[in-house]
Amino acid sequence: MSSIARYLVLQGAEVYGYDKTPSAVISSLQALGITVVFDSSVDALPTAVLSKQTLIVYTPAIPKNHPQFNFYINQGNDVVKRAALLGDLTRGTICLAVAGTHGKTTTTAILTHLFEQSKASYTAFIGGVFQDSKTNMMSRGNVYTIVEADEFDRSFFHLKPTIACVTSIDADHLDIYEDADSLSEAYRNFAAQVKDTLIVEKALPLDGVTFSVSENADFYVDQIKPVSTGVYFNLHTPNAVLKNQFFNQLGKHNLSNALAALVMANKAGLSLEELTKNLATFPGVERRLQVLIDQKNRVLIDDYAHHPTEIKAVFETLKLSFPEDKKCVVFQPHLFSRTRDFMEDFASVLSLFDRVILLEIYPARELPIPGISAQALMNKIKGTSVELVSKKELGDLLTNVNERIIAILGAGDIGAEVVGLKHKLMLHEIT
Template identity: 50%
Template sequence: MNLKKIHNVYFIGIGGIGMSAIANYFKSNGKNVAGYDKVSSDITKSLQNIGIEIHFEDTVNLISSEFKNNKNTIVVYTPAIPKSHSELEYFSENNFNVFKRAEMLGKITKNTICLAVAGTHGKTTTSTILGHILKEANVNATAFLGGISENYNSNLILGGSEISVVEADEFDRSFLQLAPNIACITSMDADHLDIYGNHSELEKSFKDFAAKVSDTLIVRKGLPIKGITYGINENADFNAKNLEIKDGVYVFDVQTPSEYIKNIKINLPGKHNVLNTVAALAMANSLGVSLPVIAKALLTFKGIKRRFSYKIKTENLVLIDDYAHHPTEINAVVDSVKEMYPSKKIIGIFQPHLYSRTKDFANDFATSLARFDELILLDIYPARELPIEGITSKWLLNKINLDNKQISSKENLVNNILKSNAEIIVMLGAGDIGELVDVIKNNVRVES
């Protein structure tokens, strides 16, 4: 299939973070783009603002007639959409070319020099840092991101068609659709067990992905896959050392296989972000970008929305918003907060994401969430799932060894937070908790 000859592209689930980047890409390249999503959001509004027609009811009648010609229309859908979705059924039954998001990303990047970032954690930050480095280094690349870059206010860094940066998503084995030239694997912790069944199957999938890399594979030191390694104070090929925090900024040196550079600076908290930075540095350097150019680019990197995003930052009150939805990610956030604010009281507000993930990692969630001084749990965000009997936020709360803990509705959340004297408020989750952050910000600021 020649994408250049396709005029119309229709998206089912267009508001997803990965889907919206591809929709933006096609619109920017002169295609006629439209789509469906379940709810309106900031992402769908941003797409509508660039002329993409979107509706929010699963009804074939709302699809414009120009998209009902199977000769010049392709359809892209997210795996989160059920097979029974009436629009998906319509396109499938009427001989349209229908692709999963990952398949389409594979087709877009197939004839490019593809830099792919894989891992159960860290891939959004790493790929966004990498995309920014290449942009600042005048490397004409297009980056498809899984988060909204603060530098570009977008999940797409638009550039040329010769080089691409992508997140290699392990969900549904999506990353096996890619053909990466340079790739990185940041982590392989157990996740998506609703798809894989067990951790060993997940690891096998990562090894299958590694086998697809044609040029350079970069892996976190200690992972059971051979490649160029990176780490912090380890015997790694790209090794960060002499870490210091100066005025809230990490400063460190990096030893590469052939060079040494001093005083790399990043404006991101947490040692996990030092690792993400070293991974991006290793990928950019493998592509040929010099270390001084990389170091200069890192000085202007502002971060990603909902990745340790400060919404309030005063002497007496801090509000942090983060996408963390796995115990490992929660631990990384708590480590960062305690490193930055070692003597302050911290309240965590967490919205569990998926019944299956809550069930599979309940004990790990209990351990990580117990590290807060106070905890508020919201109800589980179901996303693509139906409820699992007995798996609720109350069930999880009972497992958490913490005196000051409670369940809250979204409606009572502001009042419950205002009852706390915690100086640091941390909001965590991958569901719709992000939509509550500004409500909390506006209300606690008035009271504080």
């Protein structure tokens, strides 16, 4: 939503907004001149937005009983979902859309970086913030648009991309989809909307140009050699082999994201040689395997991982990058329904860490589900040290953690705590 707000300001629109709580992203929008209110009452709305001519854009996170939302519905304003507006903004462009249960934001950000380095005319809407520029929207024209195709609430059906990729299909959002089969069907229907080229991870049951980091495909990598600053690899394409290439991020899953972005950009007409060169300078995305502290006695990693598959990818990356070090994970479960649906899988993957620190479930849009709690998850984690703490207790606890590696994971408001935790840990190391 915030990337669309940035774009609309760039186009000269007057933009106003509501959010439940302040954040760094909100502060950056306010710096652009966007008025944001945090009170959900109609009385809190600025006079300028009370008109029936005001276009209202909302996300599924807004409850249907929200006072401001209902005010506009009853007044007869045009009210559209964020995904519908995003679809409208891509009309008349060469749209590149990134879909998949995992890796959408990182792949979209890498694709954006590749286009930025190419000097092509493009606008990109990204679900995360670049570590260097601190933005989630970049624009230098509108020949191409680069977007995330989100499966949540079937939002990606609003897109009609020219080129699309599917990075992965894994059971998730089962509060929206009845089961994994319904989710897979949704991806097949999305694939049918792609106008030109569909790019898919080789193992997926979809037809298209294939890519892989683990087996032969139309585009694949081998001779993967991890180092402390990233990974070296050989790239195989239908027409060439490019040896000893470098991508500056950790993790095999991130290399897969980079390969997906590279194939998309190449199919859009960008030079393969330039693309591989520019993978080495990707600035990274906040909260995606972001290294916040890298010192002799302490490494602090921050990641958005909120699904068992994503947590497993983080663990495997840390195991490969820091094989001799003990690893502690701080995990804030996201959604009661997701915790219920993947309780056993969460317990299994968290048990891989040497120490587990759990926070209470972040509910987001949901009400509690009887019997589903962080305590219930804690009771299922076996074979490792595990404890349940409050966010208020977390800072003091982490300063006394013996494990060198600390990974903070979750899609909830734990992300807002990370900067403070980093400063507390660094101060503790100094003293």
